[in-house]
Amino acid sequence: MELTSGVRKLVASLCDVKHRREHGLFVAEGTKCVIDTFEAFRCRYLFANAKWIAENPSIANQVDCIVVKNDDLRRMSSLSTQPPVIAVYYIPENRGISVETARDRLVLALDRVQDPGNLGTIIRIADWFGITDIVCSLDTVDVYNPKTVQATMGAISRVNVAYVDLADFLSKATDEKIPVYGTFIDGENIYNTPLSTNGIIVMGNEGKGISPEVESHVKSRLLIPHFSTDGNLPSSDSLNVAMATAVIVAEFRRRSFNF
Numbered sequence: 001m002e003l004t005s006g007v008r009k010l011v012a013s014l015c016d017v018k019h020r021r022e023h024g025l026f027v028a029e030g031t032k033c034v035i036d037t038f039e040a041f042r043c044r045y046l047f048a049n050a051k052w053i054a055e056n057p058s059i060a061n062q063v064d065c066i067v068v069k070n071d072d073l074r075r076m077s078s079l080s081t082q083p084p085v086i087a088v089y090y091i092p093e094n095r096g097i098s099v100e101t102a103r104d105r106l107v108l109a110l111d112r113v114q115d116p117g118n119l120g121t122i123i124r125i126a127d128w129f130g131i132t133d134i135v136c137s138l139d140t141v142d143v144y145n146p147k148t149v150q151a152t153m154g155a156i157s158r159v160n161v162a163y164v165d166l167a168d169f170l171s172k173a174t175d176e177k178i179p180v181y182g183t184f185i186d187g188e189n190i191y192n193t194p195l196s197t198n199g200i201i202v203m204g205n206e207g208k209g210i211s212p213e214v215e216s217h218v219k220s221r222l223l224i225p226h227f228s229t230d231g232n233l234p235s236s237d238s239l240n241v242a243m244a245t246a247v248i249v250a251e252f253r254r255r256s257f258n259f
Contacts, residue, residue, distance in 0.1 A: 036154025120151020127155035182218035
């Protein structure tokens with residue numbers, strides 16, 4: 001198979017969520033991202049330069065890999081520097097996540113997170129800490145955004161991400177007596193607060209935090225304390241949502257394993 005102008009334009013268009021949903025396809029770019037995701041998703045196209053194909057025959061030989069020039073990779077890529085390989089995958093059917101999932105494990109919930117890099121990093125953090133399920137509000141950035149996929153560093157193949165009416169999801173969780181935690185500037189110091197080994201941890205929007213409708217279902221309000229010791233010097237007034245997620249999840253895991 002040869003690369004046609006129509007296929008090249010199709011791949012380039014997948015940077016837009018509208019076209020991803022229309023065609024049911026998304027893109028993974030770069031050697032590590034492709035290698036880490038290739039077995040997890042059904043491949044529609046695999047484009048690579050001749051050098052990459054020669055160095056990665058175990059993947060290239062599994063599909064009808066299309067040999068392309070670097071200039072074509074650049075025109076299809078969303079990255080600032082063209083990658084040596086681009087995979088186009090079918091978007092899998094949403095497996096969904098039940099409230100019952102949080103009865104015996106930790107689940108992350110993201111409320112209106114807008115930055116694709118933040119979402120990708122949070123998925124990577126979840127993978128590192130053994131969290132396999134993330135629920136997102138319907139207005140959270142699309143998990144198949146190329147920048148999100150890139151930022152996951154392959155973790156997208158191991159973490160299930162579902163989009164739900166988050167307020168309704170959390171309402172059902174509280175009805176089932178499942179712990180629901182959230183981060184707030186007026187919360188309780190996480191290091192002095194009892195934490196469970198199961199439940200839902202809600203992280204909010206980068207600038208606005210957790211929305212009022214979601215906040216109403218949070219039963220345990222947590223705070224990451226500020227450790228600045230010099231009140232005369234300026235300091236950060238907040239943490240990036242991905243950084244905050246790492247701190248919160250690390251403390252939950254530390255308690256669980258008695259570190």
